[in-house]
Amino acid sequence: MNPSARVQSAVDLLDAIIVATRDKGASADRVAAAFFAQRRYAGSKDRRAIRDLAWRAIRSFGERPESGRAAMVALAARDEDLAVLFDGSSYGPALLTADEARAVEGVLPGWLTPLFSPLLAEAEWPALLERAPLDLRVNSLMAKRAEVAAQWPEAEILVQSRDGLRLPTGFAIETSAAYGDGHVEVQDLGSQLIAEACGVRAGMTVVDLCAGAGGKTLALAAHMTGQGRLIAADTSRDRLAQLPPRAARAGAGFIETRLLNPHREMAALDDLSSACDVVLVDAPCSGTGTWRRNPETRWRLDQRDLQRLVSEQARLMDLAADLVAPGGCLVYAVCSLLACEGAAQAAVFLERNGGFKAERPSFGAGRVDGAGLLLSPAHDGSDGFYMVCLRRL
Template sequence: MSEVDSVARPADAVVSAWFRARRQIGEEDRGEIIAALHALLRHQARLGWWLDRHGRKDTHRNRLLAFLTLVERRTPEQMKRLFSGAKYAPTILTEAEHTLVVKLHGGTVDSPAMPEDVRLECPDWAAEALRRRFGAEFATEMAAMLTVPPLDLRVNTLKSTRETALRALREIGLPAEPSAVAPSGIRVTARLSLGRLPGLKDGAIEIQDEGSQLVALLVAARPGDRVVDFCAGAGGKTLAIAAQMQNKGRIIACDVNEGRLKRCAERARRAGLQNAETRLLASETDRWVKRHKASFDRVLVDAPCSGTGTWRRNPDARWRSPQEQGVDNLAALQGRILASAARLVKPGGRLVYATCSLLAEENEDRVAAFLAAHPDFSVVPLAEVAPQLTGSAHPDYLSLTPARHDTDGFFAAVLQRAATPAPSGDAA
């Protein structure tokens, strides 16, 4: 817990590194440790509130004591046995710690005296913007962020079918069902070791939230198309789009992070993709972009963002302010990335702008600013791109939230370039 709080990297990356240094820990125990860590992070503000109420410092150990007492409802006697000081057990409770446990015993983690933002685990930096976004639904949406997400899978249709994958999962006793909307998606509602998943190691299935699958679906790439995934990261959407293309045409995964692109290339090989390649960019204005101006049928910009839509899956993200410069400068970066990537779109081609944010400043506002500066692009309404995607929180764009759709929070807008390019000085 101390490393997660002190290191700027996401909790999953910190935990992975921690486990690599402790290979003796079995898969089942690893799962328990991760689940406990995520549970602590989902209750962080409330536990801190209780500690402050009792005049205690919000240390990692005090937070754990409060969690075990208020959330897991351990009795003082059980806590004494747990904190025994034996090998692999926590050190014995001090007198002050025992007193804290006794004071907290019998209580619940939620209190009517708590401020709403504390009860809903909403950090100060995002509260005002999220209230503007959701209005009367704010509490409902934030409560949904505190639930444990299901495990969503995407079947690689180049190697398997959803029916085959479902059968394999059910044969080992896993409760697996087709995703509500994503055509290649599967939802597993049980907690399990990922090593048990049939098809994961050979690339027949990938772990991918249904919302992320739907964003890839909006790209609507066809066999033979030329496609760019401009902020590809480790390539989850790249793989989904390449499968849509039936291994025909060309998709280029671009990113400024070499490590993520190496991971993308490894996953592409495992998935059996022959139409995917990677391209390391120095920045969003890399010279490669200018050299390939107006060359691609589809360009996806899955922009770096605050990650507010991923809080239920990555509960640590809410406690890390989105980069030191804040949301305003992050939005400015998104605007620059979108404008540069747009140069790659050929006349008549499509640009898809997406984030895993719930903030209008990173979503609708960015699209509006882009359209004002680029009159040769126009919105393609969601009903035209994907009529099967009903219930979006926005009439023209894909807008998913955990409370409304039981997915991570995602936003995506499909923009089309005019078939006849407008005269401009876009030669940068």
């Protein structure tokens, strides 16, 4: 493909992604996979160039563009090398005109801007869309961090976490022996710190209430040294089914899984009522802290979605509170930087539940935000998270 044809293909890919975000369809990654599957003639260099250009556009616009061309025209307005590729050739984009639509560049969608935590200064916004590094958690059930780090000269030890390493973006970790042997898991620093905030120990009874595919469950298993009772629960059968083989690979065969029925979760958890030392609620959220990995989600979220998520978070926190034993801890976390999902959500929970008090996790990361801590890409080098420990009296 010539350079102009690549630009037009990036426009076409952006059009498909814009429609998917508007209609709550597939993720941008899945849209791209389907797009290239239908264009077998595009070689690997072509696909990489097209994807890089499309994602450059996605990262450049907080508001969803009117079209892929409007996004690309806006980029071309400040990039002469890109502008000359609008040459009107057979497979390239049509010539630029002075009056055509241009997307407006920016980081945050306008309606979301006032909802972010006041701790997040405007100077930090660009970091929300930088490419994320590759963070690993060394599985202490099977390996020691120093020994794993010695395998890769480029590895950085993440001093904020007990088992964290960082490798350059694009490192082929899944083909390494350390990954295949279960010695490491791919996990962002912030997610590792959520598991550490739980303060679990061997012999405890612990529930990961929104376990998904079990990334944080596996971290909890390692912190428990494989001893005690650890229950991974979720309402998604497909996601939960990914955990048993991951647990076997990680040497964490003691993990139990429980599939829950939405809004009838206690039917499967009743035996754990007031019996758990720690309940982790890594709740469904806006994902505003993970834009580095999924920048198109800025175009997908709307006010109705956010209201539904905030209500669901509150419901899950109250459900989890019923599982916590006296003296035990409910750890609430979201990969969000919005106050309504973080500090405000924790404050409202404490108003509803007088039998709990807030405790902030203690480690060398994050900023105090209400009752808990806020982590952000610019301040902590992690995805954005809010977390708080709520101790039952």
